[in-house]
Amino acid sequence: MGRALAVIIWLLTVGSVGLFFVKKWWFPTAISEHAPALDSQFLLTIIVVGLSFTAAQVGLGWMVWKYRDRGQSDRAMYTHGSNRLEVVWTIVTAVIFIGLAVMGQSVWASLRFNEAPAGAFKVEVVAQQFQWNFHYAGTDGVLGRTHPTLIDDSALNFIGIDEADPSAKDDAVHSVIAIPAGRPVELTLRSKDVIHNFWVPQLRFKQDLVPGMAIRVHFTANTPGKYELACAELCGQLHFKMRSFMLVLPTDEHTALMGLPQDQFQTRMTELLAKYKLPTAY
């Protein structure tokens, strides 16, 4: 029985580690500036995880194999432990675990401790149940005022843009986010109803959109293309369908798009969405 259990534990260990090792199912190729640092931190962590996991399981299996009751006449070892060992493994694990936590902070700090760099492209994101609205500032680069009382679904004014505001004149709202490649992007995240979450796997980026709050976050996407955008916080019945796209466009294409008047903006977006294809390999 002991040997069978040991073998099963080892087989499960090999299988589990193997699943991570072959990387058949892994992160999609990253496109954001912070992603390489994040991916390497992930890799480092998963190696520590894998080694600790393997060591513990191999050790467990070995104990189970070696110290099974084989009808020996002598008794088990009589010991109540070793303070020296306790101190050693407490310190070793503390150093490794807390060290990992501290190392992980640099990516976090670069994303969250600082304001977006000057010159960042600004988009306001207004989520609502099962639909994304991206509010573009237009040529003047200033987002028009919005107010919830002005929301009018029949007029397609989903986010309540105040038409009286001069800076709102050239604003555009679309369900797809188009951002420039290689330039910092600052999102202002809001929600009209419940909590949603802005999640693009290739960005390695996620942030809740909380009603009553305007959360500002920033990142830089480097690789042009079309990517799927998902809601990753349970928001109700059709949560699983709250999907849209993120278009990362070369700078000139993006600048041209943002300069377009509203009606042409919509057409051009449709063209761009058809032009770019989703990544085929993940």
Add this chain to the structure above:
Amino acid sequence: MSGETHETHGAVHRHEPPTSFIRKYIFSLDHKVIGIQYIILALVAVLVGMTMSVLMRMNLSWPGTNWPILGTLFPGGAPDGMMTPEFYLSLVTMHGTIMVFFVLTTAPQGGFGNYFLPIQIGAEDMAFPVLNMLSFWVTFVGFVVILAAIFFSGAESTVGPIGGWTGYAPLSALPNSGPGQGMGMNLWIISIAIFCVGSLLGALNFITTLLNMRAPGMSLMRMPLTCWAWFTTAVLALLSFPVLLGGGVLLLLDRTAGTSFFIPGGLYIGGELSGASANFPIHTGGSPILWQHLFWFFGHPEVYIAILPGMGATSHILSTFARKPVFGYRAMVFAIFAIGLLGFFVWGHHMFISGMSPYSAMTFSILTLSIGVPSAVKTFNWLGTLWGARIRFTTPMLFAIGFVSLFVAGGITGLVLGQSSLDLPMHDTYFVTAHFHLVMGVASIFGMFAATYFWFPKMFGRMMSERLGRIHFWITFVGVYCIFVPMHTMGIVGMPRRFAQFTEYEFLATLHPLVVFVSIAAIATVFAQILFYFNLVWSIFKGEKSGANPWEATTLEWITPSPPPHDNFAGVIPTVYRGPYEFAVPGAPNDFIMQTEPEPGTVPATEGAGNGHNGHRH
């Protein structure tokens, strides 16, 4: 710890047990009957929860398939045999709620804790038997209310509210935010509030009993590790459930009285602005994140409430069948306390991307990874206990070893999730689902399986079938690895939790074979549990007679007959002379020495440091 005393030996005289059926089995004051009642409650609840998980897996793996049986059973939720998304999401909510509250909190603590804590410390009952009875029946009412939410969810197509077990506001706070947010959500909140009250009464009893009713000689450092685990769990419950209760009251007021604790102003839902009509009153000034703080301040300790008793049982059982004292008893006690204490300061790691301050996220991240230290210490000590052992592979031992394996497998990925930066891609993906199911769900349940197989002879006077138990172990052990390890890789790809279908996203298509594999493994594992239920029922009537101490164990529950008499020790309060795990003592006649054995050989005349005496003042 306490200066409370119990100076006297018990004299030989007995309580007469009650004779009427109702006082004996229904409204019993006997902690053993109440413990079994809790276990039965958990056994029923886990059936409901498992059935729901099977339904969920069916929906995820074979989208668009027509299941005629579903259409018949749930004409509203699965018209034409195909599940609606809201039906799926209500299953998610109810599965989580029932499993966390009515299985993982009731069985380890209310069930086994109630039954064995008094016996293991040599008490004849809990400190407040009436309160104990009340805490069970309050919990039972909570369970009835959550079941009522299945039938009166307020929408034809759901079997409960939609919110996950976390019930994030304002989705949960606004009755008009979708199907399933009606009466079902009210019942959900009320059920949890009732459950909080029941747990608090239980915790009160546990703490008082342990501090005040230990038998003579049972110093704190002579208690079995199970008692330490139950005690710490009770303290966690005592300090965390009131916070959830408070939060629940606020949420219910938001839903029914029009207050705005969790609802900010200016919301616009379903074509209607807040305040525009009577069924969407005007709200202002609330904070959705406040709910998350209150919930997770409870929610994180709750994870430890679920698993600490399993850790205690595992230490206890490993030592018994390794025929060796627990390695590092004192370190184990400190680790339990460290886990419990740190558990109160890490709730923020559930909220890294919620919009809270990035600086507090950093603090929470570092505190979270430091919780890995006492967890690792426990693992090392378990391995140390097995080192140089003479392991007897009984079914409880298999499950205890399985617990260690699964605790490592599930816990270690906390190193990933505890880092705020890595939470950016991982948050709310199946990586999280895999992590907490393995560690809080499956590992805890393995602890309870071990406890069941171990203590069943004491509870019913008969052994469970070893053969069935072993088959049950092998299938379940391999099964849970097959279910939950692949879920990690799904999470790495980016598969979000709480999706009713994965068909909408192209980047998830590649995962379909894994999803199906997991579902098949899950369904097989669930069906293997029939063996366990059968074994339980069969063994109560047909199991081999066990005698008082079938496992040759050392603690107080094994000195009394199986099942124990009404007042546990037939009127004699036992006297304790030594630590709980005296196995393989050199020179002793047997390889185990009961805690009550006063013979020479192990009672030290001098008090060496660390010997565990005087942890308690007499």
Add this chain to the structure above:
Amino acid sequence: MATTATGTRSTSRKEAQVSGGPKPPGPNGRGPGENGWRQKGEGNQRRKFSPAAYRIAMWVLLAAIVMMFAALSSAYIVLSGGEEWASIAVPRMFFWSTSAIVVSSATFEVARRYLKDGRQRQYAQWLAVTLLFGLTFLVTQLMAWRELRAQGIYLASNPHSSFFYLFTGVHGAHVLGGIIALLFLVVRSRNTYELGTPRSQASASVVSLYWHVMDAVWIWLLLLLLVWR
């Protein structure tokens, strides 16, 4: 560590007891029979009353209650920092209610002093006075609600008013529990035979402990409502 097999071996049960094992009954001045364990000759009655158990249980219960008020208080503090926060005027009735509960704490202590001295009549009288002040507190709290309603301030008016009703309501419910316990003490205080037993001493002491903590909780909540707005 658990007990280890070191040191001199003792050969009799008596020695074992001396050396850190069980001790003979009642070595610490506490009478046997007070401690929760049955004594010889007590027959089949249930375990005797244990004042220690009551005291521990009350502290534990209060820890839970204080945690809940701490949760509600932190909710208050969080929301009071919000942009949509609007504060309301504190009802003047709170002056009277606060005075009532503070005085009731004092009268409770006076009553307990008489209990210790074994003066049953005075004990009963002062308990009744305490009960009266407790009821006054509840009534004045209700009048404070009426005062607010008269101003058109309701539970759902704004977060500050919600907390007014919430704090007073939840706290009032706890005080009501205290009043029921007090009522119980008052009824028992008429029984001379009971007086002076450990049970009556302990009941009075745990109820008074509860009462004082509820008093303190109210003052804390009032300070929050007054100062942190």
